[in-house]
Amino acid sequence: MDQLLIEELMGGMPSxxxxxNCKGQxxxxxxxxxxxxxxxxxxICRACIVQEDCIEYSVENSxxxxxxxxxxxxxxxxxxxxxxxxxxxxxxx
Numbered sequence: 001m002d003q004l005l006i007e008e009l010m011g012g013m014p015s016x017x018x019x020x021n022c023k024g025q026x027x028x029x030x031x032x033x034x035x036x037x038x039x040x041x042x043x044i045c046r047a048c049i050v051q052e053d054c055i056e057y058s059v060e061n062s063x064x065x066x067x068x069x070x071x072x073x074x075x076x077x078x079x080x081x082x083x084x085x086x087x088x089x090x091x092x093x
């Protein structure tokens with residue numbers, strides 16, 4: 001069985017989060033108040049070896065809050081919309 005599926009069924013976070021640069025950091029950096037800077041959180045994410053896993057997880061799970069993989073919720077929604085549009089084009093074509 002796929003490791004990600006097992007972790008999801010068990011209700012835990014995926015194993016890649018153990019390698020994430022954000023692990024142990026102040027959560028307020030990644031879940032800032034409205035209007036607060038996200039620059040530091042995004043910089044931490046850019047240097048992270050699991051950034052792509054994090055982005056994929058957040059997009060697939062429609063994470064609504066916080067910085068995930070260096071992206072805001074608005075940036076993640078844009079990716080999701082683009083994927084849906086791409087899929088619709090493939091289905092038609």
